[in-house]
Amino acid sequence: MNLTLKIWRQKDSNDTGKMVSYNVTDISDHMSFLEMLDVLNEQLVNSGDAPVAFDHDCREGICGMCSLQINGEAHGPDRGVTTCQLHMRMFKDGDTITIEPFRAKAFPVIKDLVVDRSAFDRIQQAGGYISVNTSGNTQDANSIPIPKADADEAMDAATCIGCGACVATCKNASAMLFVGAKVSQYALLPQGRVEAKERVMNMVNQMDKEGFGNCTNTGACEVECPKGISLTTIARMNREYLSASVTKD
Amino acid sequence: MSTGKGMTSVGRKVLMALSGFFLLIFLLQHSAINFLSVISPDMFNEVSHFMGTNPVVQFALQPVLAFGVFFHLIMGIVLEMQNRNARPIKYVDNRPGANASWMSRNMIITGIMVMLFLAIHFYDFWLPELNVKFIKGDMTGLNTEGQYRYYEELRHKFVDPIRVVLYVLSFVFLSLHLLHGFQSAFQSVGFNHNKYTPTIKKLGNIYAILIPFVFIFIAVYHFITKTA
Ligand code: HEM
Ligand code: SF4
Numbered sequence: 001m002n003l004t005l006k007i008w009r010q011k012d013s014n015d016t017g018k019m020v021s022y023n024v025t026d027i028s029d030h031m032s033f034l035e036m037l038d039v040l041n042e043q044l045v046n047s048g049d050a051p052v053a054f055d056h057d058c059r060e061g062i063c064g065m066c067s068l069q070i071n072g073e074a075h076g077p078d079r080g081v082t083t084c085q086l087h088m089r090m091f092k093d094g095d096t097i098t099i100e101p102f103r104a105k106a107f108p109v110i111k112d113l114v115v116d117r118s119a120f121d122r123i124q125q126a127g128g129y130i131s132v133n134t135s136g137n138t139q140d141a142n143s144i145p146i147p148k149a150d151a152d153e154a155m156d157a158a159t160c161i162g163c164g165a166c167v168a169t170c171k172n173a174s175a176m177l178f179v180g181a182k183v184s185q186y187a188l189l190p191q192g193r194v195e196a197k198e199r200v201m202n203m204v205n206q207m208d209k210e211g212f213g214n215c216t217n218t219g220a221c222e223v224e225c226p227k228g229i230s231l232t233t234i235a236r237m238n239r240e241y242l243s244a245s246v247t248k249d
Numbered sequence: 250m251s252t253g254k255g256m257t258s259v260g261r262k263v264l265m266a267l268s269g270f271f272l273l274i275f276l277l278q279h280s281a282i283n284f285l286s287v288i289s290p291d292m293f294n295e296v297s298h299f300m301g302t303n304p305v306v307q308f309a310l311q312p313v314l315a316f317g318v319f320f321h322l323i324m325g326i327v328l329e330m331q332n333r334n335a336r337p338i339k340y341v342d343n344r345p346g347a348n349a350s351w352m353s354r355n356m357i358i359t360g361i362m363v364m365l366f367l368a369i370h371f372y373d374f375w376l377p378e379l380n381v382k383f384i385k386g387d388m389t390g391l392n393t394e395g396q397y398r399y400y401e402e403l404r405h406k407f408v409d410p411i412r413v414v415l416y417v418l419s420f421v422f423l424s425l426h427l428l429h430g431f432q433s434a435f436q437s438v439g440f441n442h443n444k445y446t447p448t449i450k451k452l453g454n455i456y457a458i459l460i461p462f463v464f465i466f467i468a469v470y471h472f473i474t475k476t477a
């Protein structure tokens with residue numbers, strides 16, 4: 001199929017940037033969206049132009065590096081997939097596709113479609129871990145009984161790959177789904193309870209410091225999240241935060 | 250709610266929800282009393298007089314209500330401004346309808362429309378009441394013929410078709426506000442449970458449609474049955 005691409009081009013973080021149109025031809029509907037961009041970049045390089053910079057790594061939906069706001073939706077029009085898993089068969093011959101970087105004050109553009117998502121790393125560093133002694137005397141994990149339902153829910157929360165689609169899609173650029181997932185994966189397990197109060201307070205504080213917006217519970221994040229992280233994780237974060245702020249000294 | 254350095258996003262949302270809950274309870278009470286005007290003018294008069302002169306209502310509950318509305322409004326505007334700031338560069342291609350309802354995305358618009366209504370409402374009912382009771386010092390609630398004045402005053406307001414139309418429109422906006430707001434408030438205070446949340450959402454839809462409908466019904470009823 002032949003497509004018109006409208007892509008955000010920006011030389012570096014100081015450049016104002018603009019949308020630029022390109023044409024690509026003979027795109028197979030078996031290609032992934034990133035493979036389609038590879039075709040474009042090869043074309044650009046061959047004609048002596050700068051290729052379009054975009055983030056990617058695993059290309060199998062697990063690393064969370066790929067991003068892209070495609071036709072106004074994070075990771076494009078499909079549901080439950082990252083951009084690298086988005087197939088070109090979701091589009092039709094002759095389509096015009098708009099490709100923009102994830103937009104948020106906390107995710108500044110570095111170049112073209114690449115944004116700096118290190119705000120997420122700093123939120124994780126603020127509390128997204130448990131302090132355990134790894135000296136070799138660690139207790140066998142199976143010696144602590146955990147209800148299957150809790151283990152499953154914690155696992156579901158832990159599938160968040162930190163891609164930032166929730167922020168990109170939220171009208172408020174709120175990071176609450178990401179932080180909700182990270183708080184939940186620990187809050188549900190006994191190992192995580194030990195530092196639960198400090199964790200939720202520190203992570204929420206860091207989230208605010210990074211300049212993400214407030215949650216209006218529109219639910220857009222849950223719809224666009226490639227991993228199906230649930231809004232219930234945000235509610236859990238809210239009540240963890242509430243109880244921590246009331247009981248913590 | 251804070252960690253010493255001001256309030257967090259979660260704290261702000263909890264307060265937004267608490268003020269929302271408070272307004273939801275208030276509105277339930279207000280609609281019930283207003284509905285009496287359709288069933289029984291006498292009962293409406295009695296209750297209005299009680300609410301208008303009881304010191305607990307006047308000097309304890311009313312200031313709390315005024316503060317609640319004011320707080321909800323200010324916090325709504327603060328949240329909206331912060332949220333806009335969080336995305337300084339907008340998308341060229343934006344399709345917000347693809348993943349979220351209109352109601353959830355436009356709480357500030359529906360909320361401000363409700364606020365505009367409240368301004369008219371204060372002008373219509375509240376200021377005249379303050380004037381009669383506290384400036385003229387007439388706490389009797391009686392008209393010149395020695396009968397309670399509340400019912401006839403209410404009837405008089407709904408003679409004007411423009412006022413009735415504004416009234417109806419405002420409650421449509423309130424309905425849109427609550428179609429998202431009711432269930433959202435539960436989520437904000439951290440209540441989301443597989444067993445109860447579906448029921449809360451249903452209750453929210455019933456509340457958001459029924460309560461504004463009652464207010465609309467009352468206005469239209471008095472307009473239609475007016476004695477020229
Ligand atoms: C004075 C006019 C009003 C304004 C400007 C206003 C504004 C807002 C805004 C902007 C929000 C969304 C906040 C956010 O999630 O980011 C909101 C939520 C809400 N409003 Fe209002 N509102 C008004 C009146 C009312 C009234 C009269 C009621 C109830 C009868 C009400 C009930 C609620 C509820 C329950 C929520 C949900 C709280 C939450 O999401 O946590 N509001 N309001
Ligand atoms: S919650 Fe979903 S959308 Fe948000 S960062 Fe995690 S995986 Fe991505």
Ligand code: FES
Nearest residue numbers: 057059064066084
């Ligand atoms: S490149 Fe790893 S998730 Fe898409």
